[in-house]
Amino acid sequence: MNGDEKITQELCKESEMKDGEMREFEIEGRSILLVKSNGTFSAVGNKCSHYGAPLSKGFLAGDRVRCPWHGACFNVKTGDIEEYPGLDSLPCYKVTVENGSVHLVTSKKALENVKRVKAMCRHNASNRSTVAIIGAGPAALVCAETLRQEGYSGKIVMVTRENHLPYDRPKLSKAMNAKAEDIYLRPKEFYSQHDIEVRMGKEAVSVNTDEARVKFRDGSFLQYSQLLIATGSRPRELQCPGSTLKNVFSLRSPEDATAVSEEAGGKNVVIMGSSFIGMEVAAFLSDKANSVSVIGKSSVPFQAVLGDQIGALAMKLLEEHGVNFYMRTEAREIHGENGQVKEVLLRNGTVLLLMLCLLE
The missing domain is CATH 3.50.50.60 (FAD/NAD(P)-binding domain)
Incomplete structure (x- = not known):
């Protein structure tokens, strides 16, 4: 089949979809989102341009569909991204209704594009700003x-x-x-x-x-x-004694991530903080480090933003992968030897022997 050759495929009967309804269809191996809004059908790519979440599982309000994972919002008539995160818009497809049937009209080449960058101008030398x-x-x-x-x-x-x-x-x-x-x-x-x-x-x-x-x-x-x-934010700095030892890390740059990944292998790692970054690092290192321990001030991870039940579930899942949790406490001081971390003393009196400490 020629890449530019037109593809016309029946998706459903017009009467089968209610107003305000979304449905997912697969055309030539591509996931398509069909929407009926205010009596009109439209079709866009079904995968969010941010991390690829299925928009069919999201929320439709009028002509806008919101991603179920991180909240990016797209116009279902144009495919344009209207709220972030994410950079790209969705591919938009022609829809026709004939004899009570809804058809998608496109080409194989058009279906190959899962994301779309809006048209952009370039610098004009006459514009001195x-x-x-x-x-x-x-x-x-x-x-x-x-x-x-x-x-x-x-x-x-x-x-x-x-x-x-x-x-x-x-x-x-x-x-x-x-x-x-x-x-x-x-x-x-x-x-x-x-x-x-x-x-x-x-x-x-x-x-x-x-x-x-x-x-x-x-x-x-x-x-x-x-x-x-637009310089963004900085990680919170640990204020207790010993926070300047060589193998105490914050995570902000690719260099930080590489250093932690290389240093953590086969070592005892302590993570200060039990929110999203700390939990993701704990999950990543759980099968690489000798041990992973998480220190958190709350009763369970994510407690402030997701509540006790979800926090307890996340904690249980990580515990099943060998991650240890020390909650309702914080570091009092970090002890070192020859400039390297040796142990961390918690406010509840617990002493953790370690070789690497990561600040969330």
Whole structure:
């Protein structure tokens, strides 16, 4: 079959779907979401462009479907992403209704695209304005892309103190041994293709709003017309004695994740914190470290955000994989030997022998 050859396939009878209903269909191995909203049928890709969740399991309100996993929202008429997380829109397909039957009209080539990037303009030399973006996380990247999608043709300069292009930071605790390039949000070619300049390894130290200028630690400057500061958050720092020992880690960058993954093998690991990051790290290291212990202030993990029942279930699942929990307590101090962690003393008097400590 030629890739551009038209495919017309009957999906269902018009009378079989109620208004406000969604159904999943498979066409040529691709999952399609058919929606009936206000009496009109529309079809888009069924997989969320963020992490691939089935949108058929999500929530439909009018012309918008919300992802069941992380809440990304898409317009079912256009496939456009309207609320994040995620960057890409969904492929959108033609739907016809003939003789009481609903048909999808597409091509094999169109079905191959599971994501869609909105049309973007490029830099025009006659436009002398510059948008400076300090930070290179998803918020910074979405800003840069939205500017190009909305027709901004001036310069866009994104600056980060890290030596990486924008990457998916939440994946650091899910796949700690992944290469940085494997979690980049966009490939290197994307930025040159759309004239988005990314300056890596440059740390901003001050902003002079009167002169519209950013100063960097290396002494260089960047003149801007508009400025967005999107530097994100930082991990909480442990305040107890011993927190500066060599094998006490925080998790923020690909380098941190790699260091923890390499150091944890066959060792006793203690994780300070029992929320999402801590639990994901515990799950990842459970079959790699000699032992994994989690210290949490609450009674169960996730207690503040998901409640006691879900927290207790998550705790039980990890305990079945050998993870130990020390709840309703915290670290009083960390003892070391030759600059390395040796043990952690908890406020409830428990002493844990360890070789690596990770702060959530």
